[in-house]
Amino acid sequence: MSQHAPAYPRRSLARYLIDATKSLVTGLGITGRYLAHPKEVVTREYPDNRTQLRFAERFRGPVTMPHDEAGEHRCTACGLCEKACPNGTISILATRNLADKRVLGQLVYHLGQCSFCGLCVEACPFDALRMSHEFELASDQKADFERVLNHKEGR
Amino acid sequence: MSALESSIVLPPGFEPATDGREGEAYYLNMGPQHPSTHGVLRLVVRLDGETVLGVVPHPGYVHRGIEKMGENMSVLQYLHHTDRLDYLSSLGNSLSICLIVERALGLGVPERADYIRVILCELQRIASHMLWWGVFGMDLGAITTFFYGFRDHELITQLFEEVCGARLTLNYFRPGGVAQDVPADFLAKVQVILEQTRRSLDEYDRLLTKNVIIQERTHGIGVLPAATARSYGCSGAVLRASGVDYDVRKHDSYSIYDRFAFDVPLGRNGDCFDRYEVRMREMAQSVRILEQAVAQFPAAGPWRSKELPQYKLPAGSWFRWVEAARGAFGTFIVSDGSLKPVRIKNRSPGFSNLSVLDEIARGAKLADLVTILSSLDIVVPDIDR
Numbered sequence: 038m039s040q041h042a043p044a045y046p047r048r049s050l051a052r053y054l055i056d057a058t059k060s061l062v063t064g065l066g067i068t069g070r071y072l073a074h075p076k077e078v079v080t081r082e083y084p085d086n087r088t089q090l091r092f093a094e095r096f097r098g099p100v101t102m103p104h105d106e107a108g109e110h111r112c113t114a115c116g117l118c119e120k121a122c123p124n125g126t127i128s129i130l131a132t133r134n135l136a137d138k139r140v141l142g143q144l145v146y147h148l149g150q151c152s153f154c155g156l157c158v159e160a161c162p163f164d165a166l167r168m169s170h171e172f173e174l175a176s177d178q179k180a181d182f183e184r185v186l187n188h189k190e191g192r
Numbered sequence: 193m194s195a196l197e198s199s200i201v202l203p204p205g206f207e208p209a210t211d212g213r214e215g216e217a218y219y220l221n222m223g224p225q226h227p228s229t230h231g232v233l234r235l236v237v238r239l240d241g242e243t244v245l246g247v248v249p250h251p252g253y254v255h256r257g258i259e260k261m262g263e264n265m266s267v268l269q270y271l272h273h274t275d276r277l278d279y280l281s282s283l284g285n286s287l288s289i290c291l292i293v294e295r296a297l298g299l300g301v302p303e304r305a306d307y308i309r310v311i312l313c314e315l316q317r318i319a320s321h322m323l324w325w326g327v328f329g330m331d332l333g334a335i336t337t338f339f340y341g342f343r344d345h346e347l348i349t350q351l352f353e354e355v356c357g358a359r360l361t362l363n364y365f366r367p368g369g370v371a372q373d374v375p376a377d378f379l380a381k382v383q384v385i386l387e388q389t390r391r392s393l394d395e396y397d398r399l400l401t402k403n404v405i406i407q408e409r410t411h412g413i414g415v416l417p418a419a420t421a422r423s424y425g426c427s428g429a430v431l432r433a434s435g436v437d438y439d440v441r442k443h444d445s446y447s448i449y450d451r452f453a454f455d456v457p458l459g460r461n462g463d464c465f466d467r468y469e470v471r472m473r474e475m476a477q478s479v480r481i482l483e484q485a486v487a488q489f490p491a492a493g494p495w496r497s498k499e500l501p502q503y504k505l506p507a508g509s510w511f512r513w514v515e516a517a518r519g520a521f522g523t524f525i526v527s528d529g530s531l532k533p534v535r536i537k538n539r540s541p542g543f544s545n546l547s548v549l550d551e552i553a554r555g556a557k558l559a560d561l562v563t564i565l566s567s568l569d570i571v572v573p574d575i576d577r
């Protein structure tokens with residue numbers, strides 16, 4: 038049962054009025070201080086500040102495949118990232134090249150299933166994956182959530 | 193029981209009343225989309241006028257079966273899903289699993305990693321309590337506090353983004369250490385946060401703790417006796433506000449918490465105000481731990497012991513709990529020696545803390561129910577799992 042525990046003394050009406058006025062003034066004082074010091078206000082006006090937004094270097098956005106100096110992906114279609122992913126986000130579609138060697142055909146990345154944990158990037162032994170800083174991923178096109186990550190450089 | 197009450201179907205969870213108020217009582221649904229239920233929690237309240245006669249919480253609206261999912265993946269993969277349980281103290285969740293794996297496989301943790309873990313866990317406790325403070329004020333009608341709470345919470349979140357790579361779903365702890373080393377300016381940033389936190393705690397006190405309205409609305413409301421708290425398995429600030437001295441960090445110490453001097457703040461009355469005050473004092477204690485941890489932080493060294501290709505737990509069952517921001521968070525893993533666990537169970541502090549709601553809200557006014565719920569500081573995804 039809820040009841041006033043004896044530990045708290047009851048205030049008299051006069052005490053009430055004094056205390057209440059005091060707390061009102063204190064509260065307003067704090068707010069007023071920020072009114073007078075606009076530099077200390079921390080509000081940022083997203084989306085107007087989009088161009089100035091900076092992400093931490095480690096920020097984990099959607100997975101991408103960078104190119105090396107030769108303009109190639111480093112991926113060997115080993116499939117470790119596919120295995121490391123807890124959500125089945127990555128599908129490695131391997132194929133064979135003219136020399137009958139197993140190579141990457143498509144790395145299909147189901148963005149809608151990704152939880153941005155970074156385990157695939159950690160698992161890749163060839164450093165072929167990166168997490169980008171892309172954000173604002175919402176879309177009304179289902180196709181935007183099925184990405185083929187390997188691509189020709191410059192495209 | 194009157195003919196009236198026996199002829200109507202009661203909402204689930206309610207027994208036919210024996211308190212002689214059948215004619216007066218009515219049932220009110222609160223949630224799952226109610227702003228004061230902190231997520232999708234539904235409460236059915238039995239009321240007489242404005243007086244609460246009984247509350248039945250209906251959790252389960254964000255049930256994702258995370259424990260079941262854990263049976264179909266390796267422990268390392270499960271680790272990142274636990275960030276989605278109690279998302280405000282996600283590091284505590286992953287720490288409990290890391291400690292299990294380290295004990296089961298006999299992995300050592302480098303000293304630097306231990307310090308990184310403690311610093312981040314304590315920062316997260318502060319961040320979580322700050323957010324709670326803001327929301328608590330808002331639930332009582334003081335919307336300003338919400339902005340102040342978020343302002344300070346943001347500083348810590350930004351540090352997390354730089355260190356862990358995400359703001360909420362951090363996935364940073366790994367068995368045997370942490371995923372990457374901290375950036376070079378880590379300690380300097382922690383110092384800035386500590387500085388700001390000390391200032392904010394003072395501001396919080398002036399804004400809310402000393403405010404007459406807050407005092408009048410929390411003094412003696414929702415009194416939780418120590419025996420009830422114990423029998424329901426409450427933990428965290430809810431338990432300690434009732435005067436029970438139990439903090440996993442102190443009484444079942446893990447990681448390197450035994451190296452730091454800190455007090456466990458206790459309440460006397462177990463009412464909403466005590467729960468409020470205990471959390472405020474806990475933040476100050478976290479600052480104290482952080483000061484010591486920053487002073488002792490090893491300047492260099494490895495941040496993770498040797499990585500294993502697979503983390504296969506030996507057959508057996510394993511349990512470890514840690515003091516998360518909301519109380520004792522535990523993980524129980526049964527393994528048959530293969531890669532995937534046979535069963536995972538998470539002991540969430542929120543579930544036990546929520547179960548006392550009916551006991552302590554009876555006799556309070558409906559508006560006080562909001563205060564009481566807020567003072568229990570639940571995170572619904574943690575309860576629903």
Ligand code: SF4
Nearest residue numbers: 122151152154155157
């Ligand atoms: S970030 Fe995580 S969820 Fe996303 S593809 Fe990589 S492993 Fe899978």
Ligand code: SF4
Nearest residue numbers: 112113115116118161
């Ligand atoms: S991205 Fe890396 S892990 Fe994935 S298939 Fe290619 S080489 Fe293997």
